[in-house]
Amino acid sequence: MRIRSARPDDAPAVVALKALVFPYLVRGVASTRKMIAEPPPEVGWAGFVAEVDTQVVGWVTAQRNGSTSTADFGDINLLHVHPEHRRRGIGTALLTTATGHLAPLGVRRMRAFAQPEALPFARRHGFEPSRELRFSALDLVPPPALPDPPPGVRLRPIAEMDPQLLYAADLASAIDEPGDVPVDAMSYQSWRYDVWENLGLDKAASTAAEVDGEVAAFSLVKRDGDRMWSDYTCSVPAYRGRGLARLAKTAALHRAAANGVRVAYTSNDEENAPMLAINARLGYRPVATEWSCLAELT
Incomplete structure (x- = not known):
C-alpha cells in the first residue's frame, strides 16, 4: 500500500470508488478530473489516493475552508476506503496525510465527515461528532x-x-x-x-x-x-x-x-x-x- 498525490487520470477510479461507498453522492469523471488537474483557487486544496497493487482503494481531500470568516478552519473531505481493504491502516494513513497537508496552511481546527459506522474511527483520531446530516x-x-x-x-x-x-x-x-x-x-x-x-x-x-x-x-x-x-x-x-x-x-x-x-x-x-x-x-x-x-x- 502507498499513499500518493492524486493525478488527473485517477478520476475514473476515484468516481467508481466513491459510487461504491457513497451511492447517494453525485460527481462525474469530468468534474473530478478538473478538480485534480486545476484545484480550487485560494484554499490550498489537495487530493490523495491510497493504492494497493496499482488499484485505487482510498481517497481523501484536504483544504482550508474558504467560505467562512472563522480563522484557521480546514476541511478533510470524503475520506473513504474500499470495503475489502479496511482495517489495514489505510484510513489512518490517508487521515495522517490530510492533516499533514493542512498544518502548513495555518489550519488549527478541522472538520471531517463520517458515516455512523465510522464514528468510532473518528473518535479514536480525536474527532468529536458535531452535526447530523440527512441524505435524501x-x-x-x-x-x-x-x-x-x-x-x-x-x-x-x-x-x-x-x-x-x-x-x-x-x-x-x-x-x-x-x-x-x-x-x-x-x-x-x-x-x-x-x-x-x-x-x-x-x-x-x-x-x-x-x-x-x-x-x-x-x-x-x-x-x-x-x-x-x-x-x-x-x-x-x-x-x-x-x-x-x-x-x-x-x-x-x-x-x-x-x-x-x-x-x-x-x-x-x-x-x-x-x-x-x-x-x-x-x-x-x-x-x-x-x-x-x-x-x-x-
Missing part, C-alpha cells in the same frame, strides 16, 4: 407536480442569467445556513470555480425565481448521467415565506427529468427545518446519514 433521494419518474408561478414571479434557467446576480443571492441566503461555521466569506473567484464553472452544473435545469428583476430564490442541479444532485436551494431573506425556494426546486427537478434524469439526491443539516419540509413535500425519502466531526490540529 427522489425518483423523478414522474417528477413532482409543478404549480404555476404566482403573479410577478418569473422562472428562468440560470443559463440566461448574470452569474454575479446568483453569487449575490447565494451570499445573502447562506448567511444563516446552519453549520459548524458561518458561510459568510466566499469570494466571487471561489464561487465561480465551485459553482458556475463546475463541469457537472446543468445550467439549463438549474432554475432561479426572479421578482422585479431580482433573484429571489434558486435551485442548482449538478448532474452525472441520469443522476443529479440538488447542490443548493435557497431563497434570499427578503423573499422568504412565499414558497419560492420550493417553486424553483420543483421547476429544476422538472427540467432535469425532461432531459433524462431519473433520480435526484440532496443533503441537509438536520436543523434546517425549512428545507427538510420542502423536501418532504416534494417526496424525498431519507437514504443515509453522516456526521460532521471536529478536531483540533495540534
Whole structure:
C-alpha cells in the first residue's frame, strides 16, 4: 500500500470508488478530473489516493475552508476506503496525510465527515461528532407536480442569467445556513470555480425565481448521467415565506427529468427545518446519514 498525490487520470477510479461507498453522492469523471488537474483557487486544496497493487482503494481531500470568516478552519473531505481493504491502516494513513497537508496552511481546527459506522474511527483520531446530516433521494419518474408561478414571479434557467446576480443571492441566503461555521466569506473567484464553472452544473435545469428583476430564490442541479444532485436551494431573506425556494426546486427537478434524469439526491443539516419540509413535500425519502466531526490540529 502507498499513499500518493492524486493525478488527473485517477478520476475514473476515484468516481467508481466513491459510487461504491457513497451511492447517494453525485460527481462525474469530468468534474473530478478538473478538480485534480486545476484545484480550487485560494484554499490550498489537495487530493490523495491510497493504492494497493496499482488499484485505487482510498481517497481523501484536504483544504482550508474558504467560505467562512472563522480563522484557521480546514476541511478533510470524503475520506473513504474500499470495503475489502479496511482495517489495514489505510484510513489512518490517508487521515495522517490530510492533516499533514493542512498544518502548513495555518489550519488549527478541522472538520471531517463520517458515516455512523465510522464514528468510532473518528473518535479514536480525536474527532468529536458535531452535526447530523440527512441524505435524501427522489425518483423523478414522474417528477413532482409543478404549480404555476404566482403573479410577478418569473422562472428562468440560470443559463440566461448574470452569474454575479446568483453569487449575490447565494451570499445573502447562506448567511444563516446552519453549520459548524458561518458561510459568510466566499469570494466571487471561489464561487465561480465551485459553482458556475463546475463541469457537472446543468445550467439549463438549474432554475432561479426572479421578482422585479431580482433573484429571489434558486435551485442548482449538478448532474452525472441520469443522476443529479440538488447542490443548493435557497431563497434570499427578503423573499422568504412565499414558497419560492420550493417553486424553483420543483421547476429544476422538472427540467432535469425532461432531459433524462431519473433520480435526484440532496443533503441537509438536520436543523434546517425549512428545507427538510420542502423536501418532504416534494417526496424525498431519507437514504443515509453522516456526521460532521471536529478536531483540533495540534
